[in-house]
Amino acid sequence: AAEDGLSAWLRYAPIPHAKHYHDKLPSAVVTLNATEGLPVYTAGEELVDGINGIFGKELSVGDDCERDSVVTVGTVAAYAKNGGCVDELPDLIEDGYHLRIDGGNVLILGQNERGALYGAFQYLARLAQGQVTDDTLTSNPEVPVRWVNQWDNMRDGGTHGSVERGYGGDSIFFWDGVVREDLTRAGQYARLLASIGLNAVVVNNVNANETILTPSNMDGLARIADAFRPYGIQLGLSLRFDSPQLLGDLDTFDPLDDDVVAWWQEKTDELYRRIPDMAGYLVKANSEGQPGPLTYNRTLAEGANLFAHALEPHGGIIMFRAFVYDHRSLDQDADWKADRANAAVDFFEGLDPDFEDNVVIQIKYGPIDFQVREPVSPLFAHLRETGSAVELQITQEYLGQQAHLVYLAPMWRELLDFDLRADGEDSTLASIVSGQRFNQKLAGYAGVVNVGHNTTWLGSHLAMSNLYAYGQLAWDSSSDPVEMLEAWTKMTFSHDQEVIDVITKLSMESWPAYEDYTGNLGVQTLTDILLGHYGPNPGSQDGNPWGQWTRADADSIGMDRTVWNGTGFAGQYPDEVYEKYENIETTPDNLLLWFHHVPYTHVLKSNKTVIQHFYDAHYRGSAVAQTFVPLWESIRGKVDEERYEHVLYRLVYQAGHSLVWRDSVTNFYLNKSGIPDEAGRVGNY
Numbered sequence: 215a216a217e218d219g220l221s222a223w224l225r226y227a228p229i230p231h232a233k234h235y236h237d238k239l240p241s242a243v244v245t246l247n248a249t250e251g252l253p254v255y256t257a258g259e260e261l262v263d264g265i266n267g268i269f270g271k272e273l274s275v276g277d278d279c280e281r282d283s284v285v286t287v288g289t290v291a292a293y294a295k296n297g298g299c300v301d302e303l304p305d306l307i308e309d310g311y312h313l314r315i316d317g318g319n320v321l322i323l324g325q326n327e328r329g330a331l332y333g334a335f336q337y338l339a340r341l342a343q344g345q346v347t348d349d350t351l352t353s354n355p356e357v358p359v360r361w362v363n364q365w366d367n368m369r370d371g372g373t374h375g376s377v378e379r380g381y382g383g384d385s386i387f388f389w390d391g392v393v394r395e396d397l398t399r400a401g402q403y404a405r406l407l408a409s410i411g412l413n414a415v416v417v418n419n420v421n422a423n424e425t426i427l428t429p430s431n432m433d434g435l436a437r438i439a440d441a442f443r444p445y446g447i448q449l450g451l452s453l454r455f456d457s458p459q460l461l462g463d464l465d466t467f468d469p470l471d472d473d474v475v476a477w478w479q480e481k482t483d484e485l486y487r488r489i490p491d492m493a494g495y496l497v498k499a500n501s502e503g504q505p506g507p508l509t510y511n512r513t514l515a516e517g518a519n520l521f522a523h524a525l526e527p528h529g530g531i532i533m534f535r536a537f538v539y540d541h542r543s544l545d546q547d548a549d550w551k552a553d554r555a556n557a558a559v560d561f562f563e564g565l566d567p568d569f570e571d572n573v574v575i576q577i578k579y580g581p582i583d584f585q586v587r588e589p590v591s592p593l594f595a596h597l598r599e600t601g602s603a604v605e606l607q608i609t610q611e612y613l614g615q616q617a618h619l620v621y622l623a624p625m626w627r628e629l630l631d632f633d634l635r636a637d638g639e640d641s642t643l644a645s646i647v648s649g650q651r652f653n654q655k656l657a658g659y660a661g662v663v664n665v666g667h668n669t670t671w672l673g674s675h676l677a678m679s680n681l682y683a684y685g686q687l688a689w690d691s692s693s694d695p696v697e698m699l700e701a702w703t704k705m706t707f708s709h710d711q712e713v714i715d716v717i718t719k720l721s722m723e724s725w726p727a728y729e730d731y732t733g734n735l736g737v738q739t740l741t742d743i744l745l746g747h748y749g750p751n752p753g754s755q756d757g758n759p760w761g762q763w764t765r766a767d768a769d770s771i772g773m774d775r776t777v778w779n780g781t782g783f784a785g786q787y788p789d790e791v792y793e794k795y796e797n798i799e800t801t802p803d804n805l806l807l808w809f810h811h812v813p814y815t816h817v818l819k820s821n822k823t824v825i826q827h828f829y830d831a832h833y834r835g836s837a838v839a840q841t842f843v844p845l846w847e848s849i850r851g852k853v854d855e856e857r858y859e860h861v862l863y864r865l866v867y868q869a870g871h872s873l874v875w876r877d878s879v880t881n882f883y884l885n886k887s888g889i890p891d892e893a894g895r896v897g898n899y
């Protein structure tokens with residue numbers, strides 16, 4: 215049964231009335247120009263396994279595509295070479311595919327090998343959901359960059375490989391400072407990611423260790439790349455900026471120093487000798503104590519271009535993170551205008567034209583740090599020549615660490631649909647990170663996933679819907695949260711309508727409930743800032759240099775980010791958005807405390823006071839969490855026992871912990887403000 219966790223939505227479990235479909239399915243699979251270890255070959259294997267698992271029908275493997283009742287899979291080029299012709303040649307871009315289902319005759323063509331595999335997974339996903347109908351479709355990815363980041367440590371204090379902000383066990387890649395011998399899990403992970411259209415994994419933590427570049431670790435990385443390759447997943451690497459000094463024998467890591475430039479070129483060449491299809495690099499510089507170009511008074515662009523130049527001859531790209539801020543320079547008491555949220559735009563202002571073509575700026579969705587509610591980062595509206603990628607977090611660092619169910623697709627949907635109104639024109643986040651709004655070639659998505667070695671990958675079965683949804687959105691940003699959930703549930707758990715309805719209800723209610731019982735009105739997730747970002751601790755937000763402040767005192771709360779009186783952050787947005795947030799009247803309630811500092815008695819658009827909203831929301835959200843348990847119990851027997859119990863355990867925990875959240879947060883503000891709850895609940899539980 216542990217298998218059920220490992221194969222996630224790729225279980226290929228038998229569907230109801232499987233036999234009934236046999237004569238509508240192919241009887242043989244033909245792969246065109248397949249080489250073992252490459253995606254087209256893998257596609258053939260998946261088709262055989264999938265159709266066998268879902269329908270109990272065994273396909274023969276042949277090479278005669280003229281026969282009837284055959285599923286043919288390959289690249290467009292291989293198909294044309296074999297004399298095949300499609301009536302209209304599909305218009306495919308890189309990684310795209312064409313799928314034609316005509317009863318048992320199925321044609322799956324990819325623009326490249328990876329596309330062919332994506333097409334095979336798409337066909338299988340339909341079958342696994344019981345859709346055995348004729349169709350013809352062409353699907354192209356919206357963006358080229360569909361990456362996953364893993365914050366895996368090679369060595370962390372002790373000896374093994376932990377995962378920073380990972381809640382599913384130890385690293386699947388590293389152990390004791392080196393790459394694991396057994397990389398079975400790396401291959402299984404690549405399979406899952408390929409099935410949802412993702413194309414690269416950065417395997418090590420952005421807080422990188424220079425020893426990733428020792429010759430033996432580079433050999434190890436090549437083995438990881440070998441495990442990924444059958445699935446078309448490319449390997450990416452996080453780098454530590456001062457490696458030339460720490461690992462090489464240089465006395466500088468100045469990005470403009472000739473020896474430093476040569477050192478990075480040599481390392482990059484060595485990597486590409488081992489991994490010719492390496493995707494590229496990811497760099498976190500000058501942030502949270504990480505080294506970077508600012509040490510030498512070089513710009514962030516000069517820092518990014520150092521890697522861009524080294525990668526360019528190999529066709530690699532550099533994802534350069536915009537998460538740049540100095541946690542040591544923020545002083546809350548001294549300065550009303552100090553604001554970590556300003557950092558990204560401040561640091562990147564003016565650099566847009568300076569980045570090389572193979573640089574992508576990777577920007578967290580909000581200006582602070584993966585909070586339960588943040589406005590979209592204004593930096594997305596500033597980069598016009600340089601492409602950007604939005605960084606989403608699948609691992610639920612501030613969102614319950616997989617001990618709480620929080621389905622994130624509705625939040626991502628809102629963020630992607632948000633219109634930044636750049637130059638007064640339609641500028642949704644989705645249109646910017648697709649490269650379409652500003653006409654950029656390289657752009658896309660980076661998801662911090664942080665799976666681990668346990669058999670559920672993320673530590674919770676239900677949390678896997680977030681990974682599934684992330685892949686779907688990166689492929690097609692218009693994907694609908696409910697539809698994704700239903701498809702995922704059918705493939706992961708059951709076709710039973712009650713199971714689908716229950717999981718959909720739980721999941722769709724989970725983010726609003728979590729926001730209600732953790733942090734309201736844009737005040738952020740009121741978690742413990744200093745200790746692991748888990749559990750309630752509103753007091754810990756303030757009085758430290760981390761800058762996730764609420765500025766709560768006895769009378770008032772919120773960050774004044776206006777231009778006229780506050781930190782000026784609102785002014786980083788294009789005019790229409792700036793005006794909306796600058797003005798308290800037009801700021802939506804759910805971001806009020808993000809942009810304004812108000813008395814607890816301030817009356818919201820909902821006609822409640824801020825403090826009463828806090829109280830009510832915490833009671834409402836935690837009450838919703840209580841309903842998750844009986845809802846789940848209502849499908850006992852319809853889900854296998856092991857997964858049923860695993861999920862139940864977590865939902866019971868969440869229900870209890872939501873009460874802890876409710877009581878901690880409401881009591882904290884009762885004590886601070888002295889304003890009682892109108893309903894008389896707070897302090898009297």
Ligand code: GCW
Nearest residue numbers: 365378379420421498537583
């Ligand atoms: O959210 C914070 C995390 C850090 C992380 C950092 C980052 C890898 O708490 O653990 O470091 O962001 O994104 O760089």
